[in-house]
Amino acid sequence: MFNEVYDVIVVGAGHAGSEAAAAAANMGSKTLLVTMNLQNIAQMSCNPAMGGIAKGQIVREIDALGGYSGIVSDTSAIQFKMLNKSKGPAMWSPRVQSDRMRFAEDWRMLLEGTANLDFYQEMVSGLLVEGGKVVGVRTSLGIQIKGKSVVLTNGTFLNGLIHIGDKNFGGGRAGERAATGITEQLVDLGFDSGRMKTGTPPRVDGRSLDFSKMSEQPGDENPEKFSYLKATRPLTKQRACHMTYTSLEVHDLLREGFDRSPMFNGRIKSLGPRYCPSIEDKINRFADKDRHQLFIEPEGWNTCEVYVNGFSTSLPEDVQFKALRSVVGFENVKFFRPGYAIEYDYFPPTQLKHTLETKIVQGLYFAGQINGTTGYEEAASQGLMAGINASLKVNEKDAFTLKRDEAYIGVLIDDLITKGTEEPYRMFTSRAEYRTLLRQDNADLRLTPKGFELGLASENRLRRMEEKHQAAKNFVSFFETTSVKPEEINPILESKKSAKVNQSGKLFKVFARPNIDMADIRKVESVESYIQDHNLDREIIEQAEIQVKYAGYIAKEKNNADKLTRLEYVKIPEGFDYSQIKSMSFEAREKLKNIQPTTVSQASRISGVSPNDISVLLVYMGR
């Protein structure tokens, strides 16, 4: 059935697998996407939403490079919000609520429309490895499919075990079976594996809820979107979410089930994400809080199914049901599906290179939850990077990596392979030391030229980016060169309680004042007519505003990035023998030996490696 040798075989068709397959195929590699169930491509296993703080930036980066997550997020969106708008521009984070079914459908359509991409439904039960190099996969039917590289994106399916109360059963997602065989083979090959845990809340019948008792959470008045391409459009109508709260009564009812909770009776041994705790975890750890927020999110335009965000649980279904019925607005709730926890295998990502290729088996790449991450966006970006690098390697081209000051994707992968992770890894803006540079508004400027060079981002995409930034630049220089008279600007300044000016001065200076924004400065006639004459759209106006108002901070951060990345250029030779450095702590030597950082900068980020160890290393490196 499979006579040809694929360039790239992608195992799994979730967010990571879909991006990996699309990237490899779009870069011209003969690609096969193998999944256990072709009905379930690009499923949102948990919440029906894309983006959010730090995650929204990642989706923008994927889009800028030429991935599909941004486009699909736009076409399947039912609500858009720009989070953190009251803070600095680095914090502005786009998020959409998605139509879960449309999200999967749109992804499948996009993939089906991608050249060089084949599909096959079957469980991959093992890898074909020859002389430390992957040469294909073996399916549960015993079929051998040859491939020059393999990207594993197994999500929660590897030996997945679902827990609801004291019941548990094998499965990779509710209603789907687990995948077996791969972990065991990889461990035999010398990989370390571990177990992680995650959970999801119940889905309920929206017709059984009383939304009038909850507060409405509408989308933004002027919604934006993810993709930099003109192909997608901002929403013209949106669906609202709702918010309600748990209560002490709800907590008491939940506590009644604690003795049957797999979290508390020791049945679940693996670690879940601290920042996405189950409801039982919340009331247990924060016992002094008498209520917790619950966000009630619609699952789509047309379905009545709703997602109870904030109520992730693995308590017995009867306890879940009884407790939820005590929540305001949920008095008559009907369940569609109970919440559950799932344990699955992952492989500590310190076993990977920056390209996401494994150190042990050549041509084998890991992306997504198999690396200990959580989140659609984190998975998708790894899939994209793995797909790109698998394709590059097959074509004997240089690897593609992103640095920490270039993209959140760079931060994500560097953290994973350098520090590893003990709990499911989620991106935060605070993980990025150059956050001010990694904004959602400039992901295209940062990454589209790279995407274009890879053959992923279209020329149209590149031109659009260039036009946008040229227009913004021109607008900024208009502020720098145009003066305004006191008679015109002072009334505006006065209305904002900003000090008046005595003589004509450049617009830039006034605009740069902290309490003057674009709406104020547009009251100046020359500004408004510039905007009209040049037909500037919102994106360009906003870009110019950021560049004027945050110029100082951006320049400072850039300067810091340049200063601190000097160690990035101190390369450590491959196979460097750390055991000779007796003056280094034992822990540091062991960690360095295992992780084999490629630069001193990377070494300095390894936990357990102290600054003193780095100084010693520098001395040994002859610095």
Next chain:
Amino acid sequence: MINDDTIVALATPSGAGAIAVIRLSGDDAIVIADTCFQSIKSEKTLSNQKTHTIHLGHIVEDGRTIDEVLVSIFKNPNSYTGENVVEISCHGSNYIQQEIIQLFLRKGCRMATAGEFTLRAFLNGKLDLSQAEAVADLISSDNEASHQIAMQQMRGGFSSEIAKLREELLNFASLIELELDFAEEDVEFADRTQFKELIERIRFVLKRLIDSFAVGNVIKNGIPVAIVGEPNVGKSTLLNALLNEERAIVSEIAGTTRDTIEDEISIGGIGFRFIDTAGIRETKDVVESIGIKKTFEKIDQAQVVVYLFESDVVSNDHMKSNTIRVEIEKIRNKYPLKPLLVIANKVDKISENQQLKLDDTLSKIEGSSFMFISAKQNIGVDALKQQLLSYVNTGALRNNDTIITNSRHYDSLIKAFEEVERVREGLESGLSGDLLAIDIRQALYHFGEITGEISNDDLLGNIFANFCIGK
């Protein structure tokens, strides 16, 4: 640069002295010392001795005794370098020092490079960066006060103070991050009032440390004292009296001393650096007026001005007495804030009446102190010492406060202070947390420069290049 070899060097200053100390460090230090050591009493071998013990014996080569010595043993890791260390106290002649070192070189030791003992101590985790720097200061300290500071720093006092602040700031920074990354959730915001308090506290400590640099620098380098006086008024004799030994050449011929004597003298544990100057007498002579300009330049740099004249000459010459008065007032007016000490030397050469008369005219100049001494007869020299000490604000020293002497630390503190200042302004104007965070991170970075919490390759190069051999 793998340190598996054993190094040797003279640990005391080169040149002859009563005794000298030769130090060996490395895996084989004790074994190598053993091959040349013969215990005075028993047949003992150094390798079998406990760490931190001292042994009397001879250094011998082929049956020939070179010297009688005391050998101290420090075993890995309980030594200065963290390696096996042997210190040999021998007699201090150049010949003996060289013989012993040559012997060890033949036995397999390598001559230590500059700063290598301290480098090894650092590599073995015995010292952190600022401690290592303090060692350099300690070696070059030649008065009690600067010694005290260096000792304190070496024990880690100063970097631990910064480390504490850094940690507090770090805690707050993480609270700010929390509210940024979890803005959508039901989290409590970082308490801005508390944060302002912390920033105020940090500013206070930084300010104190920064201000201490002036004191610290003075203590480290000596307090500059300009001596203004015409040739042959007894400047060298005065320095000798303060020094209590015949060091500068003294003669009756004017201009015997070189153009500038710069002599550092420790008084009460504080270093004073005496700078000789020509007088400031009004003149039309071009060459001399250049000299006067130079004198004022030196007074500019000085912290204390001493105006010295001869009692007998002035008492017998009315014109001269007037000139002196004018000159003193001139200095006074030009430097109203600088301590000015007027000294009438050679008090033994005038009568009591003449003393009273001089005192009457000169002690009344506002903003100056006046005193009689005889440097030659050692009259009033102790009072002079006390007077000089009174000009030094040693309060900080006495209180055992932390004092900054290192200009690298000073720079980092100044930079940290500027960032903290920006954080304060940002807090005042309600700046968003993500922008505050940029300044906070920079402040943390500069703190790290002091505690060594971040590494900087240039830093290391500079530090180790500044070490002299031995330690």
